[in-house]
Amino acid sequence: MQKIIKQFPVLSQYTYVNTASSGLLYDGLLDWRQEHDLDFLIGGSKMKMKGHLLISETRNSIGKFFGCSAHNVALVPNFSIGLNLLLEGMEANRNVLLLDGDFPSVSWPFETRECATYYLKVTDSLEENIYDRIKKDHINVLALSLVQWLNGIKVDLEFLRNLKKDFPELLIIADGTQFLGTEIFNFEASGIDVLGASSYKWLLGGYGNGFMLFADDAHSKFKCRSTGFNAADGDMEAMGKVSFAKQFEPGHLDTFNFGSLNFSLGFLSDIGMDTISEQIKKLSLKAKGELENLGMLEASVVKRKEHSSIFNIPGDKELYAKLLERDVVCAQRGDGIRLSFHFYNTENEIDKIMGILKGT
The missing domain is CATH 3.90.1150.10 (Aspartate Aminotransferase, domain 1)
Structure with a gap:
């Protein structure tokens, strides 16, 4: 070490x-970044035209690292942008349970939309209280950070798995920014519908990169409208064939930023x-x-x-x-x-x- x-x-x-x-x-990451920019310096657009290979590699690396199919991975500049794009496709009149004192980028996007928001104090009985409130207030969306940014309280992941079994229609949206990179995690076994994260903290990916992970059936629960030429992989005929995850990638993605994340996932894997x-x-x-x-x-x-x-x-x-x-x-x-x-x-x-x- x-x-x-x-x-x-x-x-x-x-x-x-x-x-x-x-x-x-x-x-190691500094060396990679310098080499990346040197390639751009001497290669210009020739280097950038190959950028889609690095972006695809990053998507695959994220999927492998967190146990999520690559086609269910969306690359976003940060968690906040990803969540706001997602909620533009969420139907109104949802009953959303939030945690008091959670990170503003988790709570504010719900508070500014047409949904009923309920709040739960974070105590030592967090999981039991979440369960009770879901039953009492007919909650159909639970949105929370897996680790609280202020005091570090971490939700029991086994609880979330069981919660999804007991309430299969409950939509669980989680922020993993303060969690991912601290322990082994398998998204597909988590019971979470949507998990997003910015990568500049525990994943050591640097700034300007993040991602969203979607359960296989997440696309059926949202009607997102965001799109762009990049979402269709530059195919003029593919506007109507854009996948759900690609709706979160309407414009170009920076190979410097996402390549940094890809490199750091390899670094963490090697350790x-x-x-x-x-x-x-x-x-x-x-x-x-x-x-x-x-x-x-x-x-x-x-x-x-x-x-x-x-x-x-x-x-x-x-x-x-x-x-x-x-x-x-x-x-x-x-x-x-x-x-x-x-x-x-x-x-x-x-x-x-x-x-x-x-x-x-």
Whole structure:
């Protein structure tokens, strides 16, 4: 792991616990990007005309990495654009259950459309409460982040699978931005109808790339109207033959951005998602135990059996400034300070942070 960590120059200068805000650029990806742009510099349109091969490869890589058929993968610049395109095709008068404090790009697109929105507080009994509210309020759309951006509470994926079995007509739309890249995940076995994500955090894909994954029957639940020449793969005769996933790709896609994602999926695969998941879980357990001992975690986090590697601790501007002075890169989010640990972090870094919090 130390050899891999050396690929991230930032880590030699800072204790970087801010992946929930932005994943890091690393040497291998920088090399690929420079080669990509050099090819464009000396090849011009000759290089770009071959770009569709890289875009197709990226789509296949995403499908393989997350257990989703490639024809059900849509490439989008970010999750927010993908969700808004999707909801333009959702029928009105839906009863939508949202989580209080969820990421605005999950909630706002529903709140600005003609659907009834219901809200659920995120507590240690999250799954039980979701189930009860779906029955009580006749909910037919559940929209949520798999991992909450403020405090890192992670929904039980097995619960979602069973929920779909109990309520087969329920439409489950999920944001995986703070989850994908942290553990092995199989979309087709998840029970989720639509899963979207931006790739610049835990997937280390850089900015300007994301994707949407669709269940096989998702196309029958939406009537999306977006289209364009790229959606038809440049075929003048194919306007009426555009697939559901391709409706989310009406215009050209940047080979620099999506090639970066493709490269990083290969990078993560080479490390091994089992290795990455094990390291993140180890760091999460240590951080949770240490922070709990300091009384710095909310009860809803402490009581949960499983937690992500994102934590929000109470802290004012003074504590935040103190952490920055000690070269700890983190973020002020909500009412506290958010710490987030990826596979390139270490237990020694957690010890350093705990020392600062204890005032030593």
